[in-house]
Amino acid sequence: MxxxxxxxxxxxxxxxxxxxxxxxxxxxxxxxxxxxxxxxxxxxxxxxxxxxxxxxxxxxxxxxxxxxxxxxxxxxxxxxxxxxxxxxxxxxxxxxxxxxxxxxxxxxxxxxxxxxxxxxxxxxxxxxxxxxxxxxxxxDSVMGSVMIIEDEAIIAMDIESIVAEMGHRVTGIARTRDEAVELGKADQPDLILADIQLADNSSGIDAVNDLLTELGLRPVIFITAFPERLLTGDKPEPAFLISKPYTVDQVVSAVSQAMFFSSTETLHA
Missing domain, CATH: 1.20.140.160 (PhyR, sigma-like (SL) domain)
Known part of the structure; x- marks a missing residue:
């Protein structure tokens, strides 16, 4: 029993x-x-x-x-x-x-x-x-620019396609923390889509924190195979978190929601 x-x-x-x-x-x-x-x-x-x-x-x-x-x-x-x-x-x-x-x-x-x-x-x-x-x-409510932080090329291109088909402009794709900060400074996005584990073993969380420090608060969506790293309750967490493998509907919904709110709770060091 x-x-x-x-x-x-x-x-x-x-x-x-x-x-x-x-x-x-x-x-x-x-x-x-x-x-x-x-x-x-x-x-x-x-x-x-x-x-x-x-x-x-x-x-x-x-x-x-x-x-x-x-x-x-x-x-x-x-x-x-x-x-x-x-x-x-x-x-x-x-x-x-x-x-x-x-x-x-x-x-x-x-x-x-x-x-x-x-x-x-x-x-x-x-x-x-x-x-x-x-x-x-x-x-239909809000259109804007989206930055993608993702080290897996196929996934990055898929997310880029989904976002572009929604009518948003993609500022670029960054594979590492340093690339993300450089890209964000060059073309400030309205929304950030980020993975947690990046190509050089740097952290997408750290990359987002760097960007928010440089650019100010803006909506963030984490798309990750490791949701448990963010759903701990031990520190500030993002309002929008999608687990891999994701669906197109999940990405569309989260992007629409985040753009709609214009600002969501995000991670801080």
Whole structure:
């Protein structure tokens, strides 16, 4: 008989999903601090009353509770912001209700339309429609320049193609930390797409930190085979993190989201 801690809905089972719950919460709010606060509230609700998970698998139930708390709070994206975040809130006001939330659930977190419907309390066909609406609305919102930090040539070209087809301008591809800083100084990007492990064993995280120091804060998306290095909870984490192997939908969704927000929480040394 299996240990009770490994059963669905157990503390261990819930714990396995926490990094991804936090990732979704941060993407919803555009802020690590705010996102983590909502994730913590969801976990507190679940630990107080496990019955809130009844009728769903653990992951779907966790996200349903988080979404319910966030929605009941008015779906906040941090009031009183200035500059980039104020611009993001202006953009948000124009989106169809629940469309961005559904898009994140589908493309970043991998939920089916049926599960999305369970989470945000709509029918599966409506969830699919919301995802399609979000793709179009967010893609139309903002266009800009994108810098790619990736040492694998085939992957770099694939990401470049995806980004270019979205209508964004690619400033260039850097394979090392030094190349990234040089490229960023020469042509300042609106968005940075970065791998963690680079060609000369330098760190994409360090490259991003160097760029943010030189250029100022701007949205960053990490695309990596090592998501556990960033989803630790021990230090500031990026709002947008895609695991390799990625899908085109994941890249399109994250780029649209990051451009839309204009600024996301990023890593600092």
């Amino acid at each position: 299996a240990d009770d801690t490994t059963k669905p809905g157990s503390s261990e089972d819930i714990g396995n999903h926490i990094p991804y719950l936090r990732r979704y919460a941060r993407a919803l709010t555009g802020s690590q601090a705010s996102g983590d606060a909502f994730a913590a509230a969801a976990l507190e609700a679940i630990l107080t009353d496990r019955s809130v998970l009844d009728g769903t698998d653990t992951k779907t139930g966790l996200f349903r509770v988080l979404y319910g708390i966030w929605a009941s709070a008015g779906a906040p994206i941090e009031d009183g912001e200035e500059g980039a975040r104020a611009k993001a809130q202006k953009h948000l006001a124009k989106l169809t209700n629940n469309s961005r939330e559904a898009l994140l659930l589908h493309t970043i977190e991998g939920f089916s339309y049926g599960d999305i419907g369970t989470i945000i309390d709509v029918e599966a066909n409506e969830a699919e429609e919301l995802v399609n609406i979000a793709r179009q609305e967010m893609a």
